[in-house]
Amino acid sequence: AQSVTQLGSHVSVSEGALVLLRCNYSSSVPPYLFWYVQYPNQGLQLLLKYTSAATLVKGINGFEAEFKKSETSFHLTKPSAHMSDAAEYFCAVSDRGLTGGGNKLTFGTGTQLKVEL
């Protein structure tokens, strides 16, 4: 069964500092991986996706993530944090379909990013 672990439910960085949010997955087949961001009382917005092409994936808002098969990781980074990056971030994996169609997405429990002045 697929699963996702996000280490650190809360991460705090200074404005301008590197952002690193960790995600490890388990999957019996090559996975598709996604990072989403959620602002308070809003839905999830797709940041980036890995679909077996380049291992370094660039997303919106200056974020990127690197797929490392040997480490079963897909960590999210951003070189310089902005105050507007404060939000909750979710990693998700999809490696199988649902009965009859559809995609089974398994989400991590999320990491709340705080950006301080």
Next chain:
Amino acid sequence: SQTIHQWPATLVQPVGSPLSLECTVEGTSNPNLYWYRQAAGRGLQLLFYSIGIDQISSEVPQNLSASRPQDRQFILSSKKLLLSDSGFYLCAYDQGRNQPQHFGDGTRLSIL
């Protein structure tokens, strides 16, 4: 462009009352549709999904039901709400295998 709408944004209901949350998608045809519930610190739990009109699958047994009367309309319902039904409900769609899911803005449901 494609968009997804959910309403209402917030809802306060008494225990035992019925529920109807609606989700519609624009700009695409025959999407896969999903209902999730989000609880604090627990990520997202898939409740229902649909690959076509009147085709609904349930992922977890519960007090809720879902229907898809039209291609781009997905409804989450309950006949009698329980306190445990409180939460943040999200609708999502995608356009095929291993495509990313796109989410609505959610409904905050509080049961009193």
